[in-house]
Amino acid sequence: NAGVTQTPKFQVLKTGQSMTLQCAQDMNHNSMYWYRQDPGMGLRLIYYSASEGTTDKGEVPNGYNVSRLNKREFSLRLESAAPSQTSVYFCATGDSEQFFGPGTRLTVL
Amino acid sequence: EDQVTQSPEALRLQEGESSSLNCSYTVSGLRGLFWYRQDPGKGPEFLFTLYSAGEEKEKERLKATLTKKESFLHITAPKPEDSATYLCAARPPTSGTYKYIFGTGTRLKVLA
Numbered sequence: 001n002a003g004v005t006q007t008p009k010f011q012v013l014k015t016g017q018s019m020t021l022q023c024a025q026d027m028n029h030n031s032m033y034w035y036r037q038d039p040g041m042g043l044r045l046i047y048y049s050a051s052e053g054t055t056d057k058g059e060v061p062n063g064y065n066v067s068r069l070n071k072r073e074f075s076l077r078l079e080s081a082a083p084s085q086t087s088v089y090f091c092a093t094g095d096s097e098q099f100f101g102p103g104t105r106l107t108v109l
Numbered sequence: 110e111d112q113v114t115q116s117p118e119a120l121r122l123q124e125g126e127s128s129s130l131n132c133s134y135t136v137s138g139l140r141g142l143f144w145y146r147q148d149p150g151k152g153p154e155f156l157f158t159l160y161s162a163g164e165e166k167e168k169e170r171l172k173a174t175l176t177k178k179e180s181f182l183h184i185t186a187p188k189p190e191d192s193a194t195y196l197c198a199a200r201p202p203t204s205g206t207y208k209y210i211f212g213t214g215t216r217l218k219v220l221a
Contacts, residue, residue, distance in 0.1 A: 045209075048208060101152050102151060
């Protein structure tokens with residue numbers, strides 16, 4: 001029972017490159033979330049999915065897209081990375097309390 | 110505007126020196142107040158959920174309490190392993206989702 005897994009753990013991109021962050025959960029939750037965490041800013045919601053087949057924008061969605069592939073998997077895509085997207089990205093799942101993955105540390109040069 | 114504010118930003122305690130962390134919220138119709146612990150380089154770890162004023166939850170040296178405007182995380186006789194960032198989050202009454210509003214956290218350092 002792994003809980004919430006995220007890949008990759010670390011990534012360095014050049015400006016303009018694209019990448020997809022993967023998240024999977026085995027907790028059988030309907031809702032999944034993507035956050036970014038920056039110093040002094042706290043956790044900010046990028047996108048969320050209340051159930052399989054639905055996605056909605058959070059507080060800071062610009063520059064990102066998401067796919068809820070099935071009940072277990074929720075991916076976050078950066079189509080054209082920018083230095084402002086350098087951050088730590090967390091996936092979470094939960095239908096009341098939220099449970100977080102270990103994070104992806106992304107640097108955009 | 111819904112908001113969550115944590116204080117202090119940072120706190121240094123000697124081992125055994127009890128203290129409290131504060132989480133103030135301005136969320137109408139609060140649907141839950143959540144506390145998390147985050148260690149460096151890791152994701153937040155769930156600690157407590159509080160739903161109504163007067164409610165208390167305990168776990169080892171930690172006790173969380175809730176009033177109509179704020180929540181406190183009391184740490185009794187802390188140990189160095191309690192050093193971490195403690196986050197609180199509030200859930201507003203947004204139907205159909207479980208979105209949180211997070212505070213920026215309190216960085217706790219417990220010295221041996």
